[in-house]
Amino acid sequence: MGRALQGQATGPWNSWEWLVAVAIAVLVALGFVSRVQADDAALEPLVFEGAYVDGCCPSASCPPDCCRVPHVLDPLGVDPLWSGRAEALLLWRQSPQGLVLFENAAGATALDAGQLGSGLAAGPRLTLFRHTGDDGAIEFNYLRVQTFEAVRELPTSADGYFQTSRGIYCCPSDVPANNVSTNMSSALQSFEINRRFPTAGGWQWLTGFRWVEWREAIGIGTSFADGLILDGYQTSTFNNLYGWQAGADSILYGLGGPFRIEGLGKAGVYYNNAVQTSARTTTATEPPSALGVSSTIGQAAFVGELGLTAVYDIYDWLSVRGGYAAFWLGGIAQAPNQLLEQKLCPGQPIAGFTDTGGSVWVQGITLGLEARY
Secondary structure, eight states: OOOSSOOOSSOOOOOHHHHHHHHHHHHHHHHHHHHHHHHHHSSSOOOOOSOOOTTOOOOSSSOGGGGOOOBTTBTTOOOOSEEEEEEEEEEEEOOOOOOEEEEETTSOEEEEGGGOOOOOEEEEEEEEEEEOSSSOEEEEEEEEEEEEEEEEEOOOOSSOEEEOTTTTBSSOOSSOBSEEEEEEEEEEEEEEEEEEOOOOSSEEEEEEEEEEEEEEEEEEEEEOTTSOOEEEEEEEEEEEEEEEEEEEEEEEEOTTSSEEEEEEEEEEEEEEEEEEEEEEEESSSSSOEEEEEEEEEEEEEEEEEEEEEEEEESSSSEEEEEEEEEEEEEEEOOHHHHTTTOBBOTTSOOBOOOOOOEEEEEEEEEEEEEEEO
């Protein structure tokens, strides 16, 4: 039957690769400018040998180079004014909670919402730090990843598939559908502004405002043997979370050296302005009919983020980064969860409300560059 009904979590946005490429080019160009300026300022170019002396002051036996004191965001002690990161996020999201939607003629599960695990989704994360001169910084961080997508199409069956009353339908179907297909899509977007407090050494505390958007949509389509009667259902959810977070950034290994491992953790309580819209279309009537419902709810939610990153310094101003990142969102409206609340009953409009009892775990790898100047 093909994709009879498409979930609309997000609109098309295929330019993130160019955005990352431009950001990386800008970081590298600024770094080269910084390097040229440093070379012009001294007869001998600045070369970091990977060692430092804590608390030393410039003297004949201790030149300024050895007086660098490394810390978070300035791991080689070069005292930058700005630093920035351009990273690609390659993420997967967990499957939604299980919910039987269709059974076969033998009464076994044919389609379950828990089978809609997504494949890889990619997007950029861009971070800019304004160093405040006291071993602290102000951070601006933006990321966007779309589209997590899962598609499931059941093979055509002469015996057919029966809808269950455990999903969106009021009662089990009397007439089986010969074709059933479903797809689910979702997307993540975030912007944050953090104050990183002056903390010497391998730890740095941070706190700030964060906005997180999680969108999700699921579509279910059915058709019958004659191919003339089509029935489709779609629900979309939009979560806008606004809150305050706190956390810590750290250099777990390799402080002051060219290779290091960094750890990051932050979490916060959020206000979630959640909206869901649901619609059903069918050609069983003449003309084809469409029914819909929309509702909004506000409640508390939670967002947490963890990261573990390996970093290697190519120069004292340029580093390559690669690691693991995970995001946990709780208290959100997820599209499959609405299937328990939106009921399709013969001759009646869709009835229900927005369910915000969902949670999602998103994780994957990060790859990128960091420049300091």
